Amino acid sequence: MHETTTMRAKWTVMLKIVFPILITQIALYLMSFFDVLMSSKYSTADLAGVSIGSSIWLPVYTGLSGILLSITPIVAQFVGAKRQKEATFSVQQGFYVAIVLAIIIFGLLMAGINPLLNAMTLEPEVQRIAHDYLIAMSFGLIPLFVYSVLRCFIDALGKTRISMFITLLATPVNIFFNYLLIFGKFGFPELGGVGSGVASAITYWIICAVAIVITMKGQPFKNFKLYASWPKIHFAKWLEICKIGVPIGLSIFAETSIFSVVAIMMSNYSTAVIGAHQIAMNFASLTYMMPLSIAMGATILVGFEVGAKRFKDARIYSYISVVTAVIFSFISATILIFFREQIAGVYSTDPQVLSLATQFLIYAAFFQLSDAIQAPVQGALRGYKDVTITFIMAMISYWVIGLPLGYVIANYTDLGPFGYWIGLISGLTAGAITLSFRLIIVQRKAKKESQETSSIAL
Template sequence: MMNQTFSLNQKGLLFFKILVPILITQLGLFAMNFFDVMMSGRASANDLAGVAIGSSLWVPVFTGLSGILLAITPIVAHLIGGKKTKDVPHSVVQGIYLAIIISIVVVGVGALFLNPILDYMKLAPEVEYIAKHYLIGLSLGIIPLFVYTVLRAFMDALAQTRITMIITLIALPINALFNYLLIFGKFGFPNLGGVGAGYATAITYWCITAFAVLIIHKLTPFKTYGIFSTLHRFSLARWKEILKIGVPIGFSIFFETSIFAAVTLLMSSFDTVTIASHQAALNFASFLYMIPLSVSMALTIVVGYEVGSKRYYDAKVYSFMGIIVAVIISVISSGFIYLYKVQVASLYTTDLDVLILTQHFLIYAIFFQLSDAIQAPIQGALRGYKDVNATLYMSFISYWIIGLPAGYVLATFSSLGAFGYWIGLIAGLAAGAICLSIRLVILQKRYTENNALPSEKRRG
């Protein structure tokens, strides 16, 4: 459980106690997708391409929609901080109901639009078949995945991030095992190739949801809330609260994740070496992004708890602590990239041309790290204040109004070529970081000086 802290050392210890398990969890989830692609590549090049394409279509959809359900974290953190624990079960159960409805909508939309999207991509027939059936297999696990997102948000809001870390670490070998059995047809299982990775992922989603339900039902402190002891009626008012906070979170995450898919699509006009190098460097940058993303999620928990308790000065201290931690780690990881860019590039390829070009892209990834180290933690802090619209607007403006158009102009009308897209995105990220920093300072000043309720409550 979260407790009030009185010194900087206590705050630091609590913050890292929450942060480290979140980081391990995020790296574990990243590794799960990596296993799908890597093990499919062992089957054939078509399996690799099919799973990679299926995954690239699914990840922006999942991250965006799961972002809506992440609203449960600040909602529960505020309730606990405000000593309104009796309202927690109702909010969590309404989140579960909403997760099920979102899942059904996703499956329905996928059934209508998956074929046209794949046809538009003009893939080789074998690759299109694998991508389609990988997603069909994965769709069998969408309901438990979104339900688990709500349950994880609840557990994290109680500062029990170690539990979700353990669940993720258990899920990794389960995912790898079923990948092995279903991709390669071992021990009597069907040989499904890359399609098997989709079914293996769905099975994993069911397992982690079952673990979460069991833990919440049996273990302290979760069982004291009696989440599953009462069958609550549908509450449109509570759905409205979740959606009011969650939709801006979801869209801001979607704008961020989909921009890289858009850049990859625009870069299809470049040669294979350039595309491969871009993808390799982007994959490693995405791996390192798990650090500021984890800081962001930890800040949502601690800031939400302190704001709910009306300890606005403590919320401010945590906010700046998170940003400083992210910047320090970013400087270290940037130094690592610069010093070991050859070794990092060699993880992805043995082709000399790709190896050399990947190293150049990795230099630009350094500037990604520095911008992300500021804007991601600030987003998490703002969500802790339930201030989500600023993040939504800046995600859209920084990526789609500044980053992508600037990148396109530089890539098309200058000698920078493919590097132009990276420079454009870095410029967008930097603009977002500056504007969100200003927003956070203004918000904190309002809270600490006026000791007021959140602005959205005053308006209500």
């Protein structure tokens, strides 16, 4: 990364950073996409089981691994300030934190899967598939979390194409093992939807190994000497990582878990409703990859500029990110509305599932604008290391506004399961508005501090 002086140069740098992140996020998403898609081709029960399992897995993984996202602004600011040794030390301590988190999550999953699934009104076969899927996925936790740290390090240096390359390798590997293990091809056991969980765990080990080799031997990563010597555990650095990362992780958990809670509440409806809801949510997650990628790019760029004390440039990158995401949201919403029948048809041939999915996809289209604002705004705030207030706002938006409103509409009006989607849209909108105001406050504070520092220097 480098300093830019014109708006055109900033757009160019942002797109160079964001495009590889987008490809990376889509590749990661495609692993979940093909888990659901290929399981749906096996049976409706496997579709429902994997849907429930992934709805539990996603918030647990994204929320706790979100703690590791603090590595990105920490390293980006150190690199911007030309403090390489401190960046290396932060990444190494991040490895330790990642392994501890993975062990904790593994223990929680082992202890909590059965009570959680027993609390749902699931068909026995759907419950079995969800249980075994989660067990299989959990054996990939350690490599997945270690890779998350490495990816944050790689991205913080602006080398997002490397992350893209690694993750693109993961998609065909995951599809290949899905094919072998879901359908029992070439002598492999026929595991149905559970096979997709085994395939994902195998894939996580492979991409982690590839990332280690690249950061060990490739430029500019080997200059940081991540593996030359291992420092002792430094709890003060753990505290810094967690002080920034925990609010980030909790914010992500607040957002992703509400979708999972809705999916669990959908278990009170028929298997067809569960499947149709998951189809719409799965495709909406794909369109979300663009604003999410822009948000991750905003964290890198804003963090780099803040580290270099160029607060005006940081503010400009924030605005560019939001504008780009909003433009994309109108395009994706149009696609969802006009091609919803074709989209649903990719996932299932069940007439009842298709009919419901086309209706859910209409609501998914309205997600787009709120997501296009709140995601890049959150990314920019992380670049400033402003995370605690962001977490509180997210909790209020999703859990105080979104979920209760959705529950009331779903259970006390004729809209039924569609009411939950109205609640989700309301929560996302509230989040977009409040986070935007927070970003303006943080930017004004940074500008004021910069002016005071300049006056003292003079």
